[in-house]
Amino acid sequence: MDVLSDVITVxxxxxxxxxLLAWHAxxxxxxxxVPGATGFQILLQGRCWLSRPETDPVPLAVGDVVFRPHGRGHTLADDPTTTPIAPACDPNDPQVLKRYAADTVGTPAGTPATVTLCGAYEIDPARSHPLLDDLPELVHLPAHLGRHPELRATVDLLAAELERPRLGTDAIVPALLDTLLLQILRAWIDRQSTATSDTGWAAALNDPATTAALQAMHHDPARRWTVATLATRAGLSRAAFARRFTTLLGQPPLTYLTWWRMTTAARLLRESDTPLRAIAAKVGYTSEFAFANAFKRQHGTAPGRYRRNE
Structure with a gap:
């Protein structure tokens, strides 16, 4: 798998x-x-305002995407001066938000509706990928004609599925939500390619040399990687590669490789009954003892106990 796909999986x-929510002024x-949640809202019809503490209200138009990677609070309203009401459902909270819903909020008679498409994910903070940690509190992707056509197509498909659930909806909606989240992250990374920041995950994924090394580690975490072999994949000298990787991501390449191996091992322990020796081999350890020590250093508990607790 590639880096961005792995982010969603982990x-x-x-x-x-x-x-789908219809709001009436x-x-x-x-x-x-909501700690441990990410969410998004997309304006499908009408206009509204987004407000957050200590910031000026932001007008939203049809097609605008608002992504909240850390579940921070905010307010949506027909006008910044309108007093907030108790929520009908909270798109920040996956436990509260109904799985598939088409609700109406307010009094429909005589007022044009604002329609939003909202979604939410539960995130385990203990296995949050540093790419997610690197995102700002709010990502606003304004709609522009011809921009992000794949994202717009996915929005249309998801909205249609929510409006008219049919056979297969239970499988289609989660797949479309994964697709939408990936395309939001893609759009943010592409937008950051023109930004002034020269460090962080967006900069790393816009750097061909660093991306080549990351892809190699994610594709084959079991391989006996060294800084030299990763530098060869990146097309740089050993010293230049180590310097660039550490500058962009704030940690040396083998430190990230160990973190990724232990994160992958944790997922396998949670989601499968694969023997510990086989998991150790999958993440590059020929010794089950060495694997257990490395796992305990990162997760604070032995692999077997971690599996039982999960």
Whole structure:
């Protein structure tokens, strides 16, 4: 798997949720902060305002995407001066948000509706990928004609599936939510390619040499990688590669490789009954004892106990 696909695989837990909501003026809803959740909202019809503490309100238009990677609170409203009401469902909270919903909020008579598509993921903070940690509190992707056509197509498919659930919806909606989240992350990374920041995950994934090394580690974590072999994949000298990787990502390449191996091992322990020796081999350890020590250093418990607790 590639780096971005692995991010989604590793960090998500539980069942994602999605809903269509129709709002009728006057309306305003405050969404509480929910630790361990990420969520998004996409404006399908009408206009509204996004407000957050200590920031100016932001107008949203049809097609705008708002992604909250850390589950921080905010308010949506028809007007910044409207007083927020108690939420009908909270797209920040996967436990509260109905799995598939098409709700109406407010009084429909005589007022044009604002329609939003919202979704939420549960995230285990203990296995959050550093790419997610690197994201700002809020990612706003304004709609532009012809921009992000794949994202727009996925939005249309997801909205249609939520509006008219049919046979297969239970399989289609989670797949579309994964696709949508990946495309939001893609769009953010592409947008950062023109930004001034020269460090962080967006910069690393826009750097061909660093990306080549990351892809190699993710594709084959069991391989006996060294800084020299990774530098060869990156097309750089050993010293230049180590310097570039560490500058961009804030840690040396083999430190990240160990973290990724232990994160992969934790997922295998949770999701399969694969023997410990086989898991050790999958993440590059010929000795089960050495694997157990490395795992305990990162996760604070032995692999067997981790599996039992999970």
């Amino acid at each position: 960090m998500r837990t539980g069942q994602p949720r999605a809903a 006057p309306w305003a809803q405050r969404f509480a902060s």
